[in-house]
Amino acid sequence: MSPKAKAILYLLTAALIWGCSYPIGRAALEHLTPLAYSSLRFMFGTLSLVPLALRWRRRPAPMAYSGNVSPNLWLWGGMLSGLCLSIGSILQLSGLAQSSAGKVGFITTLYVSMVPVLAFVIGYVPRMLILAGLGVGLVGLYLLTGGASGLGKSEGLVLVADVFWATQVLITGRFAARVNTWLFSLAQAMTSSAITLTLAFSFDQMPSWPVFIQTLPYTMWGILSVGVAYTCQTIAQRTISSTSAALVFPLQSVIGAVAGMVFLGEHMSQRMMVGAAIIIIGCIVAQFARESSRVEPDHRHWKKLLMARIALGVTIGLGAAGTLVWSLT
DSSP states (O other): OOHHHHHHHHHHHHHHHHHHHHHHHHHHTTTSOHHHHHHHHHHHHHHHHHHHHHHTTTOOOSSOOOSSOOTTHHHHHHHHHHHHHHHHHHHHHHHHTTSOHHHHHHHHTTHHHHHHHHGGGGTOOOOHHHHHHHHHHHHHHHHHHTSGGGOOHHHHHHHHHHHHHHHHHHHHHHHTTTSOHHHHHHHHHHHHHHHHHHHHHHTTOOOOHHHHHHTHHHHTTHIIIIIIHHHHHHHHTTTSOHHHHHHHTTHHHHHHHHHHHHHHOOOOOHHHHHHHHHHHHHHHHHHTTOOOOOOOOOTTTHHHHHHHHHHHHHHHHHHHHHHHHHHHO
16 A cells, blocks of 8 residues: 555544544533543543553654754654644634534634635645635535524534644644654644643532442543544544545544434434535645745745734734633633
8 A cells, every 4th residue: 555545544543533522522511521520531541542652652753854853853742742632622612602513613624624714824825726725614604503693613613623633733734754753643632632631620620429430431432532643643644635625524524423313313404414525625626726835025025915814813812811711711
């Protein structure tokens, strides 16, 4: 099997696991708060990665950095990625607690279109086809939620979570081929676990012992959704292009919708199905222009472009932080 075929297989495995996570998470949230479920899921995922990371900690990266670079690059990259995962997870689960697994899955898919737009912050100017794909996705979101009146707090939380999923994809793509995969995945999971556990204990949202035992089948899914799926993503992004990888990610929303119908008895109207299909089409359209080279701005305008990037980054950060606080109160 060729390296590219193996990478696609890894991504399909991750998409299958993440798709099934929507109905499992929806069922778990009947007994746990979003913060408690997120913390326990990351905790089990971290524990599953510890022996694997210790076993393969000396495995070299495919593309090693040259020059004077910190040997702990895997740690810094994993911590950044873990920070995005923890915040995105809390926001997404807060939305999932008040919405259906299928709807949350398709709204989450919009992060695929956001990746190229957010790449503008680190120096990549988005092309018109990318913006067109994002626009198509927003039309699909309008149909999926039933218009402005159907876009409530739950959908808004999931939409903001997409910013963090997109950022995590950018960070993984930046570090995946340059660091040890297992150590990077462990640092990512440990950071997410530490953040969510600290918040859960701080807000007194950890479950009682009977509830903890009762929900073990749901929380231990973190071994797959965190330990296996995110490691599969990291391994795949070492060898496969960003475009090919992003084209596989929307499958998780389809799997989530089907799993929600089968296991939770959820129903999607024809309008919602059309909206979901348009969202996926928008993601695919955006990815056709994903492979763009870094653009160095003209020296006469570089200050304006730099300020625009900083403003965009700060706006996204403050908006997401405010939404996170809102979801926890």
